[in-house]
Amino acid sequence: MKRNTKNLNTSELKDFLNEKVVAYNNPKFIESDPIQIPHTFSLKEDIEIAGFLTATIAWGNRKSIINNAKRLMNLLDNSPYDFIINHKASDLEQLKPFVHRTFNGDDCTQFIKSLKNIYIKHNGLEVLFSKHAENNNLQTAISKFKTVFFEIEHLERTKKHVSDPLKNSAAKRINMYLRWMVRQDNAGVDFGIWKSISPSLLSCPLDVHSGNVARKLGLLTRKQNDAKALQELDLNLRQLDNEDPVKYDFALFGLGVFEGF
Incomplete structure (x- = not known):
C-alpha cells in the first residue's frame, strides 16, 4: 500500500525518509x-x-x-x-x-x-x-x-x-x-x-530525480536545480539530521529512480 506523504509533519517526514535510507543504503545498491x-x-x-x-x-x-x-x-x-x-x-x-x-x-x-x-x-x-x-x-x-x-x-x-x-x-x-x-x-x-x-558538511547530489522528489515532499520550492536550490535543500535536510544530512540522498534517489515517486 502506498503511503500518503502529503502534509506530513517534520517528525513523520523524517521517519518516512529514514525508512527509505535503510531500504537503499545497503550493499544491494552498489549492483546498479x-x-x-x-x-x-x-x-x-x-x-x-x-x-x-x-x-x-x-x-x-x-x-x-x-x-x-x-x-x-x-x-x-x-x-x-x-x-x-x-x-x-x-x-x-x-x-x-x-x-x-x-x-x-x-x-x-x-x-x-x-x-x-x-x-x-x-x-x-x-x-x-x-x-x-x-x-x-x-x-x-x-x-x-x-x-x-x-x-x-x-x-x-x-x-x-x-x-x-x-x-x-x-x-x-x-x-x-x-x-x-x-x-x-x-x-x-x-x-x-x-x-x-566532517560528513555534516556534505551536500546532497541534486539532480532531476532527487530534485523532483524533494519538491513533492516539500523539501524544495525552487524550480531550477542550481546552487540556490541546493542551499535550500541542504538547509531542510540538516533540520532532519545535522550530522549526516546526505544519507537522505539514498531516500530521494531511491524514491525517484526505483519507485517512480
Whole structure:
C-alpha cells in the first residue's frame, strides 16, 4: 500500500525518509550504481581517483556510465594512481579513443595531467578539498578545487567538466563524489576514507530525480536545480539530521529512480 506523504509533519517526514535510507543504503545498491567502480579497488588513492573519474562521467544512462568507467579503468591499466603518477607522454595515447557523451580522450588526458599535479604539488585530493572546507558546507572547497585543477596548462573545453558552485552550479557529480569519500555509512556503500572532512558538511547530489522528489515532499520550492536550490535543500535536510544530512540522498534517489515517486 502506498503511503500518503502529503502534509506530513517534520517528525513523520523524517521517519518516512529514514525508512527509505535503510531500504537503499545497503550493499544491494552498489549492483546498479557507478559507485561499484571504486569498490573494485583497495588502495586509498586508487579508490579516490577511480571514484573521481567515475563521478565525472556520471550523467546519462547508468549502464553506459558503468561500462565506460570500467573501460576507462582498463585504459589506466586498472592501477589509476600508479598510471597518474608514473605515466609517460606516450602512455597518454591510449586514452585518445575514450569518449563518454561530451567527455572525450582530450578531456581525459587533461584530467590525468591535472590529477598528477594535485598529487605531486598539493598532497592529493583529500588534502586539497579539506584545506578549503568551511564550517557549513564544501561548496567553496569545490570552487577552489576547480581553480587548482586548472592551474596547469589546460584545454579550455575541459573546464566545463568540473562544476563551480560559486557560479550557481549544483555540482551534482562532485557532491556525489564527496559523499562517496567522506560519508562512513557502516553499510558498505559509501567509503568514509576521508577522515579530515566532517560528513555534516556534505551536500546532497541534486539532480532531476532527487530534485523532483524533494519538491513533492516539500523539501524544495525552487524550480531550477542550481546552487540556490541546493542551499535550500541542504538547509531542510540538516533540520532532519545535522550530522549526516546526505544519507537522505539514498531516500530521494531511491524514491525517484526505483519507485517512480
